[in-house]
Amino acid sequence: MSEADERPRSPVPPWDGKALSAEFAARHDRAWTLGYESAHAPALAAKASWEGDFPSELIGMFLRNGPARHERGGQRYAHRWDGDGMIQRFILNPDGVSHLGRFVQTRKLLDEEAAGHMLYSGFGTPIDQEKPTLARIEASNPANINILRFNDEYLALWEAGQPYRVDPETLATAGRASWLEAGHPAPFSAHPKLAADGSLWNFGVDPLQDRLHLYGIGSDGTPLLQRDIIVEQIAPVHDFGMTEHFMVFLMPSVTISRSHLMAGASFAQSCHWSPQLGMRAIVVRKTDATTVEFHLPSGCLLHVANAWEEGERIYVDYLGCEDPSPLLAGWSVMAGKYRHIRGAAVTRATLDLVSGTATREALLDHDAEYPSVLPAEIAQPYRHVLCLERSKQRARDVPGFDRVALIDVKAATCRAFGFGDDWLVEEHVLVADEAAHAPRWAVGTALNLSDRVTVLSVFDTDDLASGPVAQARLPYALPLGLHGTFVRGGVA
Numbered sequence: 001m002s003e004a005d006e007r008p009r010s011p012v013p014p015w016d017g018k019a020l021s022a023e024f025a026a027r028h029d030r031a032w033t034l035g036y037e038s039a040h041a042p043a044l045a046a047k048a049s050w051e052g053d054f055p056s057e058l059i060g061m062f063l064r065n066g067p068a069r070h071e072r073g074g075q076r077y078a079h080r081w082d083g084d085g086m087i088q089r090f091i092l093n094p095d096g097v098s099h100l101g102r103f104v105q106t107r108k109l110l111d112e113e114a115a116g117h118m119l120y121s122g123f124g125t126p127i128d129q130e131k132p133t134l135a136r137i138e139a140s141n142p143a144n145i146n147i148l149r150f151n152d153e154y155l156a157l158w159e160a161g162q163p164y165r166v167d168p169e170t171l172a173t174a175g176r177a178s179w180l181e182a183g184h185p186a187p188f189s190a191h192p193k194l195a196a197d198g199s200l201w202n203f204g205v206d207p208l209q210d211r212l213h214l215y216g217i218g219s220d221g222t223p224l225l226q227r228d229i230i231v232e233q234i235a236p237v238h239d240f241g242m243t244e245h246f247m248v249f250l251m252p253s254v255t256i257s258r259s260h261l262m263a264g265a266s267f268a269q270s271c272h273w274s275p276q277l278g279m280r281a282i283v284v285r286k287t288d289a290t291t292v293e294f295h296l297p298s299g300c301l302l303h304v305a306n307a308w309e310e311g312e313r314i315y316v317d318y319l320g321c322e323d324p325s326p327l328l329a330g331w332s333v334m335a336g337k338y339r340h341i342r343g344a345a346v347t348r349a350t351l352d353l354v355s356g357t358a359t360r361e362a363l364l365d366h367d368a369e370y371p372s373v374l375p376a377e378i379a380q381p382y383r384h385v386l387c388l389e390r391s392k393q394r395a396r397d398v399p400g401f402d403r404v405a406l407i408d409v410k411a412a413t414c415r416a417f418g419f420g421d422d423w424l425v426e427e428h429v430l431v432a433d434e435a436a437h438a439p440r441w442a443v444g445t446a447l448n449l450s451d452r453v454t455v456l457s458v459f460d461t462d463d464l465a466s467g468p469v470a471q472a473r474l475p476y477a478l479p480l481g482l483h484g485t486f487v488r489g490g491v492a
């Protein structure tokens, strides 16, 4: 028997990128497919004036990252999170909004531009059949999930590779983060947390060795923690909770098949719903990386809203769901198809360090995602989280969110503004008052499907339900992005 014959039978379902491209193009009568088209130029720039009253204390910069090139060489990716990352920068001042959009010049993008076709597997799309290694995964890094400012550097983040540094004035790609060791690829997730002392904490999942990489980096770039620990049957963890003393990892009831990865399946194709495992919570002490494990009934999640300690208890608020249904949309929308089943809800897990027990409860009966809390309230008891919500009456064959909602997690109440049926709303971020004491503003973008333009909105959170106090309409539509950040002041 030849060596090739001994390889496990590939679990990769058929993917035909050209057929998928044609299928998507044939569904252009569905207005919402606009959000899943590619950006039409390598760089976009425009100015837009305000409608309404722009609050001058919000002079600053809003940045968002997201996959913006979904096709190459006539082929279309199988999953919405595979495309090349494009940074969208909005400078907000009393005269209006200046937008600049630019692709992160990753090694992947440069290699594929030169080749004229796809070379590297994506999160969901199986393209290259080489044996996966951390170096090979790093080569496929599209830097497409988030952008964060840390240590005076702006970092375009993926979750299975290392951050790319971006110049905030030109959005030119400027190499790697200065404080990361060069030449040693390691996963670095897209949702780092900044502590009150300015230190940054993060993790990365290595599915090839069941390792969880842990990072603590001081505000000046000095390493505080660089360790990796073994986690048996490690799950695809996208986000984590940070408290004063701990990093908390809620592991969805999903396993990653190494044999499928080795057989050429993409990462997402190698993930399997495994409810029999339940949901694990792994609590890691920041000082020495010692761990305590808790068990919860089966469940799934992408994002953590916040976490904090009270005595011997750890609380984690996250967007929880019973099964992976909300995550499946990333495949179907790439074909221009959608059928909504259910979403996630703000959920609280309580971990008791004395008794070793864990409980959880959904705080609201709703369908939400993209949580944002004030940076100053991360790892602290808090009251407000901003989310995107999906109206119960939204048509089932239309994806995405149509409302921005400010949730009071103490009172379990919600104030929301509905954009309407013909909108796809993107993540909005919560911004504090000038003293950084309390939520005051919400800033974000949304895609208007009737006018085919992207609109930036500013809300006063004291009266969020009345709608935006100021809006600026770009003269074009941007592909739907993922996560972003607001920086007061920003660049000139």
Ligand SMILES: [Fe+2]
Pocket (backbone or CB within 6 Å): 145, 190, 191, 238, 239, 302, 303, 483
């Ligand atoms: Fe995320």
